[in-house]
Amino acid sequence: MSLISRRPGLRVGLLLTPPMLWLGVAYLGALAALLVTSLWAQNDFTGNIERTWTLDNFRDLFTIEVYRTITLRTIGIATLVTVVDALLAFPIALFMAKVASPRYQRLLVIAVLMPLWASYLVKAYAWRGMLSSNGLVESIASPFGLGTPGYGLLATTMTLAYLWLPYMILPIYAGLERLPNSLFEASADLGAGSWTTLRRVVLPMVFPAFVAGSIFTFSLSMGDYIAVKIVGGTSQLLGNVVYDNQGAANNLPFAAAMATIPIVVMLAYLAAARRTGALEQL
Amino acid sequence: MRRTPSRGITVVAGAAVLLLGMAACGTDSGDDDKSGGDNPGSEGFTPPDVPMLESLGDPEGQVNILAWPGYAEDGSTDETVDWVTPFEEASGCQANVKPFGTSDEAVQLMKTGEYDVVSASGDATLRLIAAGDVAPVNTDLIENYADISPFLKDQGYNSVDGQMYGVPHGWGANLLMYDTETVSPAPTSWAAVFDDASQYAGKVTAYDSPIYIADAALYLMNTQPDLGIKDPYALDEDQLAAAVEVLKAQKENVSEYWSDYLKEIQAFKQGDTVIGTTWQVIASLAQSEGAPVEAFLPDEGSTGWSDTWMISSKSKNPNCAYAWMDYIASPDAQAQVAEWFGEAPANPKACDSVTDDTFCETYHVSDADYAAQIHYWTTPIEQCLDGRTDVKCTDYGDWTTAWTEIKG
Numbered sequence: 001m002s003l004i005s006r007r008p009g010l011r012v013g014l015l016l017t018p019p020m021l022w023l024g025v026a027y028l029g030a031l032a033a034l035l036v037t038s039l040w041a042q043n044d045f046t047g048n049i050e051r052t053w054t055l056d057n058f059r060d061l062f063t064i065e066v067y068r069t070i071t072l073r074t075i076g077i078a079t080l081v082t083v084v085d086a087l088l089a090f091p092i093a094l095f096m097a098k099v100a101s102p103r104y105q106r107l108l109v110i111a112v113l114m115p116l117w118a119s120y121l122v123k124a125y126a127w128r129g130m131l132s133s134n135g136l137v138e139s140i141a142s143p144f145g146l147g148t149p150g151y152g153l154l155a156t157t158m159t160l161a162y163l164w165l166p167y168m169i170l171p172i173y174a175g176l177e178r179l180p181n182s183l184f185e186a187s188a189d190l191g192a193g194s195w196t197t198l199r200r201v202v203l204p205m206v207f208p209a210f211v212a213g214s215i216f217t218f219s220l221s222m223g224d225y226i227a228v229k230i231v232g233g234t235s236q237l238l239g240n241v242v243y244d245n246q247g248a249a250n251n252l253p254f255a256a257a258m259a260t261i262p263i264v265v266m267l268a269y270l271a272a273a274r275r276t277g278a279l280e281q282l
Numbered sequence: 283m284r285r286t287p288s289r290g291i292t293v294v295a296g297a298a299v300l301l302l303g304m305a306a307c308g309t310d311s312g313d314d315d316k317s318g319g320d321n322p323g324s325e326g327f328t329p330p331d332v333p334m335l336e337s338l339g340d341p342e343g344q345v346n347i348l349a350w351p352g353y354a355e356d357g358s359t360d361e362t363v364d365w366v367t368p369f370e371e372a373s374g375c376q377a378n379v380k381p382f383g384t385s386d387e388a389v390q391l392m393k394t395g396e397y398d399v400v401s402a403s404g405d406a407t408l409r410l411i412a413a414g415d416v417a418p419v420n421t422d423l424i425e426n427y428a429d430i431s432p433f434l435k436d437q438g439y440n441s442v443d444g445q446m447y448g449v450p451h452g453w454g455a456n457l458l459m460y461d462t463e464t465v466s467p468a469p470t471s472w473a474a475v476f477d478d479a480s481q482y483a484g485k486v487t488a489y490d491s492p493i494y495i496a497d498a499a500l501y502l503m504n505t506q507p508d509l510g511i512k513d514p515y516a517l518d519e520d521q522l523a524a525a526v527e528v529l530k531a532q533k534e535n536v537s538e539y540w541s542d543y544l545k546e547i548q549a550f551k552q553g554d555t556v557i558g559t560t561w562q563v564i565a566s567l568a569q570s571e572g573a574p575v576e577a578f579l580p581d582e583g584s585t586g587w588s589d590t591w592m593i594s595s596k597s598k599n600p601n602c603a604y605a606w607m608d609y610i611a612s613p614d615a616q617a618q619v620a621e622w623f624g625e626a627p628a629n630p631k632a633c634d635s636v637t638d639d640t641f642c643e644t645y646h647v648s649d650a651d652y653a654a655q656i657h658y659w660t661t662p663i664e665q666c667l668d669g670r671t672d673v674k675c676t677d678y679g680d681w682t683t684a685w686t687e688i689k690g
Contacts, residue, residue: 045663045678046413047389066687132552150484151538151554233538236689244686250390251682 031263038256047250057257067241071261074238077157078221082168082214084161089168089213094202096169097176098184109173112166120163124230127159131231151233159227160220167216175209176202211276218269222262238262329442330414332595338423338604344376345602348388348397350589351381351543352563352623353451354610359567365618369609375602383541384491385659392416395596398603401451403587404439405493405659409678411447416592418445423604426611429629433650439660440590448590449607452616454625454645455586455656456489456497459560459568459577461550472501472580474557476528479535487546487558488532490539492678492685493659496585497559498525498532500657504582513668514585515660522676522684529688539689543567550575562624586656587625620645626653 005011038057041050061067096108115123130136131148138148149155179202187197225239236244238261245255273279347354356379357364366377380397382388385406392400392415402410410416421427427449434440434450441447460469465482476498479486488494499514502524511521537555540546543564549555551573565577591607593600609615611628617635620627626645627633633642646652660667666675676684 042679045661046409047393048413060683064683064687066690069690129552132554134553234533234536234689236686241686245682246390250386250393251679 034256034259037253038260040253042251042253049252057254060254061257061261067258070236070238070241073153073235074222074262075265077153077160077237078218080157081160081164081221082217084157085165085168085217086172086210086214088161088165089172090210093169093172093176096173097179098181112169112173115162116166120226121230123163124159124227127155127162127227128230131155131158151231153232153235155231155233156228156235156237159231160224161217163227164217164220167220168213171209171213171216172206175206175212179205208277211273212279215270215273219262219266222265329411329447332414332417334418334420335423335593335600335604336420339601341373341375341602341605342599343374343602344378345399345599345606346397347377347379347606348391348400349379349381350401350403350623351383352561353401353589353619354379354381355618355622360570363618363622365615369606369615373602373605373609375599375605377606383543385493386491387541389413389415392594395594398594398597398599399606400592400594401589402448402592403589403659405661405678407439407447407590407592408661410592411442414595416447417595417597419448419593419607421446421449424449424608424611426608426613426629429613429631430611431628431630431648431650433653434588434628437588439588439658448592449611450628451589451591451610452620452623452625452627453586453588453653453656453658454562454623455579455584456559457562457565457577457584458580459550459558459565459575461553461556462574462576464553464556468576469557470581472497472582472584473505474580475559476501476532477505479532479557482557483535484537485554485556486532486535486537487549487555488529488536488539489559490541492681493585494559495522495525495529495681495684495688496657496659498528500582500585502528512670513666514657515662516666516668516670516675517662518666518670518673518675522680526684526688530690533688533690547571547573563622566622566624583655583657586658588653588656588658 037049039053039055041052041054041056042048043050092108092112096105096112100108128151131151132138133148133150135148141147149158183201183205184197187201192200223239225237225243228235228237228240238258242255242258245251245258270279352359354366354377355363356366356377366379369375370377380391382391385403388400388402389406389409391397392410393413400406400410400416402416407416430450434453436444436446440450458469458472458474460474462468464485465474474482475486475488489497495517496514499511499517499521502509502521503511503514506524509521509524511517517525538545538549540549540558543561546555546558546560546564547568550568551571560577562577565575568575591610593603593607597603610619613629613631613635616627616629616632619625620632621636621638621641624645626642626647630642630648633647636642642648661678662676662681664674664677666673
């Protein structure tokens, strides 16, 4: 005890060692092991991993066209989900932050958070039921001569946009809350209509909050493979290829190589987000 | 602060050392056993030397069972369907059952060493043997083994050089299931899910595994004899390409691929799927849940399975595992599994215990000729299984890649 109190360096060291070990070994270590694995080969027949260094996995990744298609499709879906969420989240967040009374504000925050308390699978299966050919969507849309979109990429986008919406609302709400009301008054005093105020004052100021929210919606969509299994019909995203290669074909090296794609995409995305100052909004 | 170059080098060197350290451990779960890996085939490889159990001892108290859905029912699916509880009572081994959806999944899970026994189909057995994941089985210790149909013993998919690697479980064919309300007239051929699939656009289903390519190959065997396919598991590059074309065309009409049998039942119940490949047990379950479906064996014949109970080479409960393999080969248990799953039992004595008198006739239980007509799931390998030597066949790795491409 006395040794620890006499040596502040030791104290800090003891305090920081467990979390740093966790971060270094369990987290970054696992990631590094994953990347190392991607440089190994697999015996197609026995499914055993052969520890010989090879770039074959990455060669396949770049030369076989289907993987390019899947990568682009995944990025497309993630982008679409992010845009849909941003469009849905902004009016809700604006109402919560600037219009609702404090009492309503609290209720709305709870309402937005509530879906997060339910299991991911329950929500995805609920969408499967709703989108089925005798489900809720069909019965609502049929009087208008429309039908359910069925299982596919559209259904996947809808489900993912629903699942990640709270992650977009909350940062935008926080960003809007920080905007002083006096800015709205100043803008009105200078003759700007509400539309101009929104466009010239509010949006530029909350843009970093949008980017912060998009980090969640984009990265969560990039890695998702369960929703697309449940409502995606025949479509597959990057996560499915990783899962199929790991879980089904037992080709861990190729799965690892595939898993580097979302990592690279997300690093690029984060680098771009950093330039907007969004990371300070998190 | 100025960073001296020497410090930068230290950091890089440190990282390199760390990386090399990683290389030594990595995330590899399997072992490095390569025996015969380069030259696989039922005759072409030497399985790793895994010891066989010589004599039975006291039961360990539990057994971890990896089974196809419907192979180890403990009453949780249907209260009246339960042959696991009697086993537990008689043997004193608690049975922990884990179902799997595809052979690939089974091979993958067996590598963890957490399961004692597995019901492996022919497209998994040789891979398990060659990888050293399963041990030879001492059939002398299994009382009921003697009663098993002779045409299922010492086969290329369950033995090596006369040494059995498991106990035959049963065999059957993949069926075509359709919704009787929307699909009419009733289909008779697999064409309903291939060339004529557009009639049911967006409502067709197919099995989500590379092994399903064999179904397309079997269809081509009948419709395009020019391709010269003799065995749907022995495809050269051109033949595989033709099968891939068939499946790509089919995909346009597929609503979803299934490997989770519960999802298939749900899709048929809700009408999202009206036609597609299935197993008898799925059809029976869907019917019992009120779905208007029928399942039948199309004119071309079908792909199918012949399953074997195998024991893990890393089994911690070998005595309970042997007890299970003996029990599941017994006439009573065989009768229950066969009737529930809808397949021919490996033990013909089960025919005395089944509730339906015509059952064994329907499933051709003792009919070796009929059994030979089904194209059992087999792992495709480089050496053509149909005996061709002038050409290299596509192996399972090629099939896996092709399957990803088909799904797009």
